[in-house]
Amino acid sequence: MPTALVTGATSGIGASCVREFIGAGWKVVGTGRRADRLEALREEMGDAFMPCVFDVRDEAARDAALDALDGDFAQIDCLVNNAGLALGMAAPWEADLNDWKTMIDTNVTALVSITRKLLPMLVERKGAIINISSVAATYPYKGGNVYGGTKAFVRQFSLGLRSDLNGTGVRVASIEPGMVETEFTVIRNGGNQEAADAFYEGVNPMTGDDIAETVLWVATLPPHLNINTLELMPVRQAFAGFSVERE
Ligand code: NDP
Ligand code: 8X3
Incomplete structure (x- = not known):
């Protein structure tokens, strides 16, 4: 059976992807900084799971x-x-520059770097790259400045790779979810669980499992099919209009 490598497997969408892929018979390497969480997954999933502890x-x-x-x-x-990750929702003139750098280092630089490392193997094996972008790549919202910028990069990098990899058999997808209830918003709000609960309250948000089912579906389509981009939202999330400041 094939093997998937899932970064950020200690929580949320990544942990759900581990369970979904192994449930479908794959082997999975799961990465993250929290070794205890990866070890717990190893106990739960058995020999089909290999923990791999590092900071991306x-x-x-x-x-x-x-x-x-x-x-x-x-x-x-x-x-x-x-x-x-996303860090903060502050107005840009008040945001912590270190938060911005952490988002760029994690969401952009590290993603590009591990992709470059694994690309020769993925080309050799006619494999797949599934990048988790966000609706924030396409729809700007207040406080989403740098986070949205990083996810727009992920989307466009995915499309660029598609272009470069045409003829190799390697598939590339940009998955772009809206609100998924994970640890994402707790982390964005500096550990404030109440703020996260309030954000999702009454929304019936998507779950990590919802996204993982989609990721597995994309990964297991017939080899002549490529999902380029795929946007998902909870039914209760939609778009706002432009904001206009009048004199
Ligand atoms: P979680 O906070 O639940 O999970 C984030 C995962 O990323 C954790 O496993 C964490 O592992 C890992 N991670 C973060 N920083 C690092 C690092 N420096 N090194 C290694 N691993 C790291 O959030 P989600 O599951 O929601 O987020 C997963 C992805 O989905 C993110 O890219 C996010 O932007 C995206 N997304 C989330 C949405 C949402 O509404 N939740 C919507 C759209 C996209 P550890 O801390 O153990 O290192
Ligand atoms: C985050 C998606 O809708 O919570 O990537 O801003 S949303």
Whole structure:
């Protein structure tokens, strides 16, 4: 059976992807910084799961961890670039520049770097790259400035890769969810669980499992089909208009 590598497997969408892919018979390498969570997944999922602990921004640690993989776990057929985060909702003139840099380093630079590392293998194996972007790539909202910018990069990078990889058999998809109730909003709000609960209250938001089912579907389509971009929202989330300031 094929092997997937899921970044950000310790929580939310990534943890759901681990369960979904293994449920469908795949082997999965799951990455993240929280070793205890990956170990718990290993106990839950058994031998089909291989924990791989590193910070995606640390290329040396990442390479050491990935280069130590062997057997089926070293033969990646599908890279799910999921690790990522948003930090803060402040007005841009009040935002913490370090938060902006962390989002760019994680959501953009680290995603590009691990993709470049695994691309030769993915080309050789006619594999797939599934990037988790966001509706924030397309629809701007207050406080989403740099986060939305990083996700727009992920979307456009995915489309650019599609172009470059045409003829190799490698598939590339940009998955663009709206509100998914995970640890995402707790982290965005500096650990404030109440703020996160309020954000999702009454919305009936999507779950990590909803997104993972879609990711698996995209990964298991017949090899002549490519989903380029796929946007998902809860029914209760939609679009707002332009904001206009009048004199
Ligand atoms: P969670 O906060 O629940 O999960 C985020 C995952 O990313 C964790 O496993 C975390 O692992 C990992 N991660 C973050 N930073 C790093 C790092 N420096 N090194 C390694 N791993 C890291 O959020 P979600 O599941 O919701 O988010 C997953 C992806 O989905 C993100 O890219 C997010 O932008 C995107 N997304 C989320 C939406 C939502 O509404 N929830 C909507 C649209 C897109 P650890 O902390 O253990 O390192
Ligand atoms: C985040 C999506 O809708 O919570 O990527 O801003 S949303």
